[in-house]
Amino acid sequence: MSxxxxxxDSHEGAxxxxLADGSEPGPVSFDMGGGTYFHESTDWWVYTGKLRRPTATAMRGRCACGWRGGxxxxxxxxxxxxxxLAAYDVSGPREDWEAHLDEVVSRSVPLPQDVAELLKRLHERLDELVDAHPLTVLRAVGELETDLASFGLMATRFITGARxxxxxxxxxxxGTTEQAAGSLLRRYQYVGF
Structure with a gap:
């Protein structure tokens, strides 16, 4: 459950x-019937102490970006x-993760109101058209990709060249990880999708 x-997307929580000593255990491996493939899991409920698995004594929120709840x-x-398993109360870790995401969002650059409204209207309009006029939507997406590549390249050059x-x-x-940000900059820098 995540x-x-x-x-x-780069802030998926779980x-x-x-463990009793305060450490965070590694993934638990499961043998799925021989061979070289072993399924791994970090789901909280696999750390029961049974079948030579570590025993978890406490839970906390965690995020794919590396953040851990206090x-x-x-x-x-x-x-x-x-x-x-869904009946067990995990609301505390989730609340901590939500607070982490609220902080990430508060540090991110807000969109100007007019741009946010245009994007919302565009999304709604394309959603209206997609069933009846999929070719129209495909053409609009193609034109948007061309504009995105051009403006993305200009913004990337300004950002990476200035500082x-x-x-x-x-x-x-x-509001993303450094790995995702680097990937985005490289994508626009080399104008490929």
Missing amino acids: WKRERF VGVL REFPIDWAKVDRGN EGAVPRVAEAL
Whole structure:
């Protein structure tokens, strides 16, 4: 089970776990019937201590960007229903992750109101057209891609040419990770989609 917020894909959240010594365990491997492939999981409920797995004593929020929640929530394995894992209360870790995302969003560059409204109207209009006129939508998407490549290239050249250390600044401004920001800059720098 993971949590996502639209337009912030690099900040996928989930329940993380801690062992009694305060460390975060690595993934648990499962042998799926021989061979060289082993399925791995970091889902909180696999750290039961059974079958030589580590025993998690607490949970906390975690994010794909590397963030970890500061609050710890004890796990009462006697109350975990293996048939209905969603019934176990993980609201604390999720609330912490939501607060982390709110902070990420607050540091990101806001869109000007008129641009946000134009994008919303464009999205709504293309959604209206896609079933009845898919070729029209495809043509509009093609024209948008051309404009995106041109403006993306200009913005990337300005950002990377004006100052050093562009990747960390772009990551924070867009509410993404440095890896995703670097990938975006390279994509527009070389005008490829």
